[in-house]
Amino acid sequence: MKMALSEFALREKGIYGVLHIVILLLSLFLVVSISVDTFKGIPFYTQTVFMKVQFAVCVLFLLDFILEWFLAKHKVRYFATHFVFLLVAIPYQSIISWAGWTFSEEITYLLRFIPLVRGGYALAIVVGWLTYNKASGLFVTYLTTLLATVYFSSLAFYVMEHGVNTLVTGYGDALWWAFMDVTTVGSNIIAVTVTGRVLSVLLAALGMMMFPIFTVYVTSLVQRRNQKKQEYYKELQGGDIK
Incomplete structure (x- = not known):
């Protein structure tokens, strides 16, 4: 059974x-x-x-x-x-x-x-x-994961730093900190709690790992488009010869 x-x-x-x-x-x-x-x-x-x-x-x-x-x-x-x-x-x-x-x-x-x-x-x-090929699916998954991590980190940063850090007056400051930190640019908001400092390091590390993936994806799109153009021109040239 x-x-x-x-x-x-x-x-x-x-x-x-x-x-x-x-x-x-x-x-x-x-x-x-x-x-x-x-x-x-x-x-x-x-x-x-x-x-x-x-x-x-x-x-x-x-x-x-x-x-x-x-x-x-x-x-x-x-x-x-x-x-x-x-x-x-x-x-x-x-x-x-x-x-x-x-x-x-x-x-x-x-x-x-x-x-x-x-x-x-x-x-x-x-x-x-929902995506038409594996590369696009992987890219969308990475992008969604990155945005979700930024959002969750901003929530945690806001809870831990609000009321303790004078630079965090509202959630907008925490969200700004998260986006600037994940891009590895940094912001004028410096964490004062242990959790905030750990999140700062983790977000920066995540950004360094994720953004090269975006570069590779865009490069692959350009190469694929160029390859299709070359194949199209070859077909046209072959038709002219005939």
């Missing part, structure tokens, strides 16, 4: 698409929730509704991992290559709340972003469906 169920599910490849879309939508919900709580200064641990919803989202992520592992032909390989998705699906915040543990403000806030790693993987797959 187990083999029959597995074979049936493997034939129905559409189930993977549904799962990835659901995960992506749930991740977007978490992003909106984190943003609203950040801008309004709401302590999310006091929100029973949010805690229940986030717990439900993490449970769905765990069920998705178990289902995909069950459907995988090579289960050991799948577990080894996707183990990180199991780790990020664990509802750490609910466990901390139930256990009554206390951590610093930085840790409790940053823990909220952990489930979004799973959403990023789903986003990469969905983007691959």
Whole structure:
């Protein structure tokens, strides 16, 4: 019976698409929730509704991992290559709340972003469906990842530096800092907290890794266009000779 169920599910490849879309939508919900709580200064641990919803989202992520592992032909390989998705699906915040543990403000806030790693993987797959070739899909995925990282970093920077750093008077300052830092240009806003300094280093490193990819992508587009022009001119010349 187990083999029959597995074979049936493997034939129905559409189930993977549904799962990835659901995960992506749930991740977007978490992003909106984190943003609203950040801008309004709401302590999310006091929100029973949010805690229940986030717990439900993490449970769905765990069920998705178990289902995909069950459907995988090579289960050991799948577990080894996707183990990180199991780790990020664990509802750490609910466990901390139930256990009554206390951590610093930085840790409790940053823990909220952990489930979004799973959403990023789903986003990469969905983007691959919507793009016409692998290079474009990879480029859009990198671009989306970069923008998402800049946004999340600006939120964390705003929470940690606002009220402590006189240069951060509003979220706009944090967003400006994030964009300037990821371009490795830098800004006049200097982090004063440990978390802010760590984010400054990570964003700059991410920018140095990501922007060369954009250059390579644009170069490949130009080369491909030039190649098509050359092929077109060769066809014209061949037609004239005939």
